[in-house]
Amino acid sequence: MRNSAWRIGAAVALLATGLAACGGQSSxxxxxxxxxxGDSGIKVGILHSLSGxxxxxEVTVRDAELLAIEEINxxxxxxxxxxVPVVEDGASxxxxxxxxxxxxxAQDKVATVFGxxxxxxxxxxxxxxxxxxxxxxxxVQYEGLESSPYIFYTGATTNQQIVPGLDYLKEKxxxxxxxxxxxxxxxxxxxxxxxxxxAANGMQVLGEEYTPLGHTEYSTLVNKVVQAKPDAVFxxxxxxxxxxxxxxxxxxxxxxxxxxxxxxxxxxxxxxxIGVDNIAGHLVAWNYYQTTENPANTKFVEAFKAKYGxxxxxxxxxxxxxxxxxxxxxxxxxxxxxxxxxVKKAAGGISLDRPEGxxxxxGENQHMYKTARIGVIExxxxxxxxxxxGSPIKPDPYLKTYPWAGGLA
Amino acid sequence: MEAIVNQLPIGLSxxxxxxxxxxxxxxxxxxxGVINMAHGEFIMAGAYTAYLLQDWAGRQAVIVALPVAFGxxxxxxxxxxxxxxxxxxxxxxxxxxxxxxxxxxxxQAARDLFGAPNVQxxxxxxxxxxxxxxxxxxxxxMALAIGSVVAVWxxxxxxxQGRRMRAVMQNRQLAAVMGINTGRVDQRTxxxxxxxxxxxxxxLTLIGPVxxxxxxxxxxxxxxxxxxxxxxxxxxxxxxxVALGLLNSYAEFxxxxxxxxxxxxxxxxxxxxxxxxxxxxxRSRALT
Numbered sequence: 001m002r003n004s005a006w007r008i009g010a011a012v013a014l015l016a017t018g019l020a021a022c023g024g025q026s027s028x029x030x031x032x033x034x035x036x037x038g039d040s041g042i043k044v045g046i047l048h049s050l051s052g053x054x055x056x057x058e059v060t061v062r063d064a065e066l067l068a069i070e071e072i073n074x075x076x077x078x079x080x081x082x083x084v085p086v087v088e089d090g091a092s093x094x095x096x097x098x099x100x101x102x103x104x105x106a107q108d109k110v111a112t113v114f115g116x117x118x119x120x121x122x123x124x125x126x127x128x129x130x131x132x133x134x135x136x137x138x139x140v141q142y143e144g145l146e147s148s149p150y151i152f153y154t155g156a157t158t159n160q161q162i163v164p165g166l167d168y169l170k171e172k173x174x175x176x177x178x179x180x181x182x183x184x185x186x187x188x189x190x191x192x193x194x195x196x197x198x199a200a201n202g203m204q205v206l207g208e209e210y211t212p213l214g215h216t217e218y219s220t221l222v223n224k225v226v227q228a229k230p231d232a233v234f235x236x237x238x239x240x241x242x243x244x245x246x247x248x249x250x251x252x253x254x255x256x257x258x259x260x261x262x263x264x265x266x267x268x269x270x271x272x273x274i275g276v277d278n279i280a281g282h283l284v285a286w287n288y289y290q291t292t293e294n295p296a297n298t299k300f301v302e303a304f305k306a307k308y309g310x311x312x313x314x315x316x317x318x319x320x321x322x323x324x325x326x327x328x329x330x331x332x333x334x335x336x337x338x339x340x341x342x343v344k345k346a347a348g349g350i351s352l353d354r355p356e357g358x359x360x361x362x363g364e365n366q367h368m369y370k371t372a373r374i375g376v377i378e379x380x381x382x383x384x385x386x387x388x389x390g391s392p393i394k395p396d397p398y399l400k401t402y403p404w405a406g407g408l409a
Numbered sequence: 410m411e412a413i414v415n416q417l418p419i420g421l422s423x424x425x426x427x428x429x430x431x432x433x434x435x436x437x438x439x440x441x442g443v444i445n446m447a448h449g450e451f452i453m454a455g456a457y458t459a460y461l462l463q464d465w466a467g468r469q470a471v472i473v474a475l476p477v478a479f480g481x482x483x484x485x486x487x488x489x490x491x492x493x494x495x496x497x498x499x500x501x502x503x504x505x506x507x508x509x510x511x512x513x514x515x516x517q518a519a520r521d522l523f524g525a526p527n528v529q530x531x532x533x534x535x536x537x538x539x540x541x542x543x544x545x546x547x548x549x550x551m552a553l554a555i556g557s558v559v560a561v562w563x564x565x566x567x568x569x570q571g572r573r574m575r576a577v578m579q580n581r582q583l584a585a586v587m588g589i590n591t592g593r594v595d596q597r598t599x600x601x602x603x604x605x606x607x608x609x610x611x612x613l614t615l616i617g618p619v620x621x622x623x624x625x626x627x628x629x630x631x632x633x634x635x636x637x638x639x640x641x642x643x644x645x646x647x648x649x650x651v652a653l654g655l656l657n658s659y660a661e662f663x664x665x666x667x668x669x670x671x672x673x674x675x676x677x678x679x680x681x682x683x684x685x686x687x688x689x690x691x692r693s694r695a696l697t
Contacts, residue, residue, distance in 0.1 A: 050525070051517065053622050059525040183667050211666035216617040216626050217426070219419045220661040220669075223542060227412040240626070243527055243618035251537070251544035251616070273527025273618060 041084035042077075042338055044069065044325075045104035047115030047125075052092025053214045053239050057317065058117045060269050061139055062087065064318035065114050067307055068325035078329045079336070086110055094124040101125045105134045111338035112137060114324050117317070118238065119143060119186040126151065135340050137328055139321035141264060141286070143189035144397040145408065147365040150340075152347065154324040154359075155317060156287050157367050157397040158193050160389075164372035165234070165262050165285035166197050168387055174231035174260070176204045180221065180245070181236035183210035190236050190264070192408060193399070200404030206230045211237070216244040222252045225259075235263040242266055246278045256281030267315030268383060276381040286316040287370040288356035289383040297355035313381070314355075323354045323368075327361060358392055367395030415542040416658045422547040424654025425554040426616070429609040430627045431634035431646055432557055436602030437486070438632070439641035440578045441595060443494055444501050446508040448631060449624025450515035451482040451603045455610020456619045457523060458482075459530050468533050471611055475553075478607035486603020487596055495595065512624065519621040530614035546615040553612050557605060562643055564601075574598055578641060637677050639687030648688055653677075 046065050048058035069083045077083060086108045088100040097116065104110045105128070112135040116122045119142050129136045129150040136151045144158040169177065179194060181187025191208055198205050206228040209221050222245075225233060237245055242265070249261070262283045268290050271279055290301060290313055300322065304314050327350060332338050335346035348363015360369040369392035375383035399405035430452060437445045455478035459470050466473040489511060497504045536546045565571040576584040577594045585591050613623070634653060638645030656676060661669035681687075 051520065053625075055520065055525040055622070056527055056620055209665055212670065214622070214626050215666055217423055217657070217666075219422060219542075219547070220416065220658055221666065223412060223415050223419060224662070226542075227415075240527060240618040240620060240622060243620075244616060247616055248544075251539060251546050252542065253539060253544070269526055273529060273620065275529040275531065277531065 041082045042079075043084050043086055043108055043110045044328075045101075045108065045110035045113035045115065046085050046087045047090055047097065047100050047104060047113055048117065049092040049121075050087075050089040054090075054092040054117055054121075056239060056273065057269065058090070060315065060318050061117065061321040063308055063312075064304065064314070064322040065139075065325055067304055068322045070307070071303065072325065072329050078332050079338070083325075083329075088115075090115070090121055094118075094120045097121040098124045098128050101128045101134075101136070102132075105129075105132050111135075111332070112328050112340075112343070114139065114321060114328075116140065118184065119189075120184055122146075122151070123185065133340055135328075135343065137321075137324035139324050140317045141320075143186045143193070144399065145189060147367070147397050149344070149366070151366065152324070152327070152361070153367045153395075153397075154320040154327065156370055156372070157395050158190065159396045159399060159402070160287060160370045160372050160393045161264055161285050162190055162193060163197065163399075163402070164387075164389055164393075165264065165283075165374060166194060166201070166203075168283075168285070168374045169232050169234075169262060170201055170203060175202070176206050176230045176232075178206050178225050178228055178230035178233045179208040179236070180225070180233055181208075181210050182213050182215075182238045182241060184213060184238075186238070187236035191234075193405065194234055196404050196408060211241060213239060213241070215241050218245045218248040219252070221245075222248050222254070225249075226252060226254065230259065233259060233261040235261050236265060237263075238265045240273075242270055243274045246274045246282075250278040267317065268313035268381070269315045269318070271377055271381050271383075272313065276377065276379060280377050280379045282377055283386075284375050284377065284383060285372070286375065286383075287373055288316045288319040289373065289375050289385060290314045291382050291384060292356060292373070294353070294355065294357060296353050300355040316356075319355050323352070323356075323359055326352060326354070327359070327368075331361075360392065362395050365395060365397055367397055369394055412662070416662045417655075418541070418543045418547075420655035420658030421651065422543065422551055422654070423657050424651040425547075425551040426613070427630055427634050427654055428554045428647060428650035429550065429557065429612055430606070431631040431638075431650060432554075432561060433602040433605030433609065434631050434635045435561075435638070435641060435643060435646045436598050436605070438635050439646075440574065440598055440602075441498075442501065442640075443498075443599075444505045444508065445486075445489075445494075445602075446505060446628065447489060447512040447515060447624075448508075448603070448606050449626075449628035450512050450519075451485055451606035451624075452610040452613065452627055453515070453519060453621070453624040454478070454482045454485055455607030456530070456614050456623055457519065457528075457610075458607065459611045459614050460523070460528050460619055463530065468531050470530065471533055471536075471614060474611045475608055478611045479604035480607075482607025482610065483600040483604030486606075487600045489603075490596060490599040494599070495592070498595075512628075516621045516624070523621070525621065527618045527620035530619050532615050536615065550612045550615065553608070557608060558643065558647060561601075561605075565643065570594075570597065633673075633677055637680060637687055639689040642687065642689040645687055645689035 048062045073082045090097040114137045116138045141156040179191045331343045331347040335342035351360040357371045372389040374387040458478040459474035462470040462474045634650045638649035660672040
């Protein structure tokens with residue numbers, strides 16, 4: 001008797017734990033609230049990893065997108081209606097992204113979706129958006145070689161980030177480079193491009209190493225890098241691995257002066273987690289820094305800190321996500337409708353002054369004209385710009401205008 | 410050539426990390442047969458303990474945190490054992506599901522408490538620098554692993570509590586008949602096992618990320634060490650950790666990180682075909 005009572009109790013406890021886990025997740029995932037707007041609002045989807053290994057980065061983009069929605073609503077909304085965010089959790093799991101995208105489009109009937117971070121999540125969502133003719137705004141720099149008619153890419157493509165990064169290294173006389181990346185589509189494609197660039201520009205690639213996402217043991221890799229004696233390291237690691245890599249590189253005695261690391265997935269937010277001691281002096285390539293000087297950025301940084309706390313920082317993908325909402329709103333206003341085809345048609349040529357400077361939508365490939373900026377990480381955790389491209393660079397996802405990139409696409 | 414020589418200390422230091430994360434599991438999994446998927450989250454709790462103590466202890470937080478994290482993670486383990494796991498003894502699959510759920514809850518709790526981004530734990534300044542390829546912080550982890558093993562060995566073989574723990578492990582009924590309060594021994598075992606995870610967590614702040622997902626990066630490796638070493642065998646865990654560390658180090662050196670993982674898994678599977686019980690087998694006269 002006692003025994004069976006225990007069993008029932010235990011089963012209830014197990015169920016409760018399970019429910020608590022589910023409850024916890026769904027309450028975060030719908031934190032935007034769907035009921036608030038009622039029929040009068042325009043629903044927009046926000047789909048980022050709020051749990052799992054990518055949450056570290058993607059949660060911050062969600063925050064920036066929610067801020068943009070709030071600001072647009074405060075200014076009267078779009079076409080006289082308020083925007084109502086529907087937030088879903090992609091859980092760092094690519095099939096989940098496809099599933100949640102389907103849910104947002106079919107069930108919630110959102111006007112557009114802002115979401116994704118890893119290329120794997122974008123590749124998983126792409127067929128969903130193309131099949132259902134719905135719109136995705138993807139806010140992160142990526143490896144290029146893609147141009148879906150149903151995706152707007154508000155982060156940099158390779159010729160606005162990686163190629164300028166390489167130009168900078170070349171200009172500084174860094175002829176021998178070592179490539180380190182996470183083992184998935186973005187780093188592998190990026191490194192293909194880097195190798196083609198190196199071959200055409202008299203640079204030498206001394207090694208190319210990949211580690212699984214979430215890898216934390218870098219002593220062997222650091223040993224390989226140290227033995228190869230490169231002038232610089234080009235780093236396409238993503239997520240938590242960057243923390244382990246920089247900590248272990250630092251403790252192996254490698255300094256930024258002797259061997260600078262150029263990173264394309266480390267921004268202000270990641271610097272905090274890595275520990276500025278471990279990464280100060282190393283280089284990054286982006287289109288935006290919290291320190292970028294213009295009135296739109298001052299306003300963005302102030303509004304973000306006011307909403308989320310003074311200790312928070314802003315970064316490039318956050319700014320690109322923040323821009324995405326404004327660019328879509330502008331296109332919808334111009335189209336006079338939130339209809340996908342009308343918005344797509346109206347979007348081309350839209351130009352806004354954003355925190356990173358002037359951003360213009362290229363109507364043809366649905367990427368943005370963006371200014372490339374190289375920065376060095378300062379001891380206070382901020383990034384100081386040391387070089388920029390002067391004017392916004394036309395997006396060229398297939399690198400058609402670069403002769404050395406002939407064999408890549 | 411120099412690089413190949415360098416891989417030896419690197420392999421040993423990887424082994425030390427593996428040993429540290431697996432040591433607690435040799436108690437809870439090895440001694441008690443509980444598959445505790447939340448072990449990784451106890452490691453995480455240790456790391457966050459060091460983070461929180463920074464406000465008070467500054468750069469020495471890592472040292473101060475060692476005993477505190479042992480207590481914090483140990484208490485978490487004790488609560489888990491009392492509140493849930495003890496009702497599932499002898500039902501490993503149910504325990505696995507239960508503790509996996511607890512692990513998800515703890516991860517989300519950390520995310521809500523400390524935020525999703527990683528936090529920074531500053532290493533003491535005297536741990537900067539190193540000898541050759543081996544940084545001081547790696548040497549510190551090796552010393553910590555050796556110290557923990559010695560302490561655990563002394564406890565198990567030199568104290569009456571440790572003897573009772575082994576008695577319960579070898580034959581629960583007989584131990585109970587001899588007047589040992591097995592429930593209390595279980596509590597103590599779980600406290601120590603979980604506490605050791607906390608210590609591992611503090612050490613890991615020196616070399617890796619400190620975030621809500623921290624535990625998930627180490628849990629599989631920890632189980633591999635315990636399984637390969639033989640359940641409940643301290644020397645098995647030590648040898649398995651060092652062997653896996655060296656294998657990992659050289660496999661990654663000659664191939665790459667992804668392939669090294671595959672090689673390690675294949676090696677363990679092959680090894681378990683030959684010795685399903687692991688390196689060392691507990692011999693007892695029990696009829697189980």
